[in-house]
Structures are given as C-alpha cells and as structure tokens.
Amino acid sequence: MTTSDIDESVRAELDRLRASIDNIDAAVVHMLAERFKCTQQVGHLKAQHHLPPADPAREARQIARLRQLAESAKLDPAFAEKLLNFIIAEVIRHHEQIADQPGDRPRR
Numbered sequence: 001m002t003t004s005d006i007d008e009s010v011r012a013e014l015d016r017l018r019a020s021i022d023n024i025d026a027a028v029v030h031m032l033a034e035r036f037k038c039t040q041q042v043g044h045l046k047a048q049h050h051l052p053p054a055d056p057a058r059e060a061r062q063i064a065r066l067r068q069l070a071e072s073a074k075l076d077p078a079f080a081e082k083l084l085n086f087i088i089a090e091v092i093r094h095h096e097q098i099a100d101q102p103g104d105r106p107r108r
C-alpha cells in the first residue's frame with residue numbers, strides 16, 4: 001500500500017496535516033533567514049573590532065536557555081541543543097569568512 005491508494009478520509013487528514021507542516025517549514029526558513037541577517041551583522045561588527053568569531057560563554061548561556069524552553073515546550077532538550085549547535089557552527093563559519101575578507105575597515 002502506498003499513500004496514493006489510501007481511504008479518502010485518511011487522505012484528507014494527511015493533506016491537512018501536511019499543509020500545516022509546509023506552513024511551519026516555511027516559517028522556520030523565514031525565521032532562520034532573519035536570524036542569519038542578524039548574525040551576519042554581528043560578524044561584520046566583530047571583524048571591524050577584531051573580536052573572535054566564536055563566543056563560547058554566550059553559546060553556553062543560549063544552550064542553557066534553549067534547553068529550558070524546549071523542556072517547557074515538551075521538545076527533547078538534547079535535540080534543541082543539537083539544532084542550536086548546528087546553526088551556531090554555520091554562523092561561526094560565516095564569521096570566519098567575514099574576518100578573512102579585506103572588506104571591513106578596522107575601527108578602534
């Protein structure tokens with residue numbers, strides 16, 4: 001049996017749920033795009049002021065906060081931590097690239 005030959009009511013329920021999943025995925029993409037816009041600006045600020053790309057103390061605070069939020073939202077805190085670490089690793093990669101570019105004029 002495939003999803004194409006299932007009962008009509010099951011098909012309708014599946015379609016309804018998948019439409020919500022598609023909306024949520026779109027929201028996640030838009031939220032991530034906004035987050036990366038902010039982190040790109042942080043990357044330029046850091047490059048201009050000779051600050052290191054990564055800030056482990058800030059990351060530790062974010063992870064502790066996100067784990068608490070995840071628990072109260074009934075989301076696996078370990079998953080929330082993995083997801084944040086995945087995103088932060090990409091941000092740090094961007095910050096390293098920005099720091100390596102000659103574009104940002106150093107400011108005092």
Ligand SMILES: C=C(O[C@@H]1C=C(C(=O)O)C=C[C@H]1O)C(=O)O
Pocket residue numbers: 039042053054055056058059062087088091092095
């Ligand atoms: C965005 C920053 O740079 C890095 C990326 C972070 C993030 O994506 O949240 C957090 C800390 C830093 O390691 C920052 O320092 O705020």
